[in-house]
Amino acid sequence: MTDPRKPNPARRSERSRRAILDAARELISELGYAKVSIESIAARAGVGKQTIYRWWPSKGAVIFDSFLALSEGEEGMRLPDTGDLEADLKTVMRATVAEFADPAFEAPIRALNMEIIGDPDLAALYRDKLARPVDEAKKARLRSGQQAGQLAADADLDLVLEVLYAPLHQRWLHRSGPLTQEYADALVETTLRAFSP
Amino acid sequence: MTDPRKPNPARRSERSRRAILDAARELISELGYAKVSIESIAARAGVGKQTIYRWWPSKGAVIFDSFLALSEGEEGMRLPDTGDLEADLKTVMRATVAEFADPAFEAPIRALNMEIIGDPDLAALYRDKLARPVDEAKKARLRSGQQAGQLAADADLDLVLEVLYAPLHQRWLHRSGPLTQEYADALVETTLRAFSP
Structure with missing residues (x-):
């Protein structure tokens, strides 16, 4: 001891x-x-x-x-899997929107984004070390949705993630619209309509 | 004379x-x-x-x-309207993707984006003077698609534009994937599926 x-x-x-x-x-x-x-x-x-x-x-x-x-502790990060892809994605997207709407949380991520946009090497490092592991966890949840017949079996999962997250990312970066729970829900519903089986 | x-x-x-x-x-x-x-x-x-x-x-x-x-000369800018929304959006998105893939064109826009992301006042000026007039021209084309029954009548046109353009914008800013004609087409097809009548 x-x-x-x-x-x-x-x-x-x-x-x-x-x-x-x-x-x-x-x-x-x-x-x-x-x-x-x-x-x-x-x-x-x-x-x-x-x-x-x-x-x-x-x-x-x-x-x-x-x-x-x-993102420490997100190693082996997993998204919720209740069996209902739409409900689980809404849980995740509402939490993400709330984070981006929080000044204390978003300020360092904004600063990092500005660096990444201006620096191709940092952008590559960011993709490999930060973005990819998180994307893989998200794709694992999308795959289980595909198996459950809630998402098209042939959907390009990279494109699914872009359609789900990029509008939020752009709205946040350019401060071009409100970041609300309704917006989180609308992004999930839009994405699932686009890639419905 | x-x-x-x-x-x-x-x-x-x-x-x-x-x-x-x-x-x-x-x-x-x-x-x-x-x-x-x-x-x-x-x-x-x-x-x-x-x-x-x-x-x-x-x-x-x-x-x-x-x-x-x-964007001078884009005052009163209009998108092509052949009566086929999908074909017209593909024409426009292919041209946009080609511009972002062109180093000479994209460098000043990238520099402007870094300023906008860090400066809320500049972001507001950008939205009012640059983004909004162009978005209005795009929405006019979407409305004519709605009238032709090629896009859901109740679609939120701001969201339609975000789903269409934000994935390209993010992929370009973070250099996270190829900017190709196939990608332009995929974004148009995905968006029209998400907002089909």
């Missing part, structure tokens, strides 16, 4: 790591990528610069990991 | 105006909004700074007009 009176270096390291990643994400939301420095991340996190350089080779690496940390 | 030997001040002004707008658009693609200055636009256009200040109050105003100039 761990003696609670003794300092635990592993736990302290984990605390520092989390503080650094939180600081990186906060600063990129507040200042934008170009103005964030290793120094400012260290100061916000309350650690020395050397602590950051011990774990990460560059500013880009810290910032990218700070976004990866957002 | 105009004497061709005499200088024509109106024509010279128009040439300078076009040179300034072209320079602004080129520079924003090359450098990004933050690094473009009135001085650099003037130098690229081969005019004096005062010429720019005579016509525009600020850098933002010049740059915005440079994008508006892209």
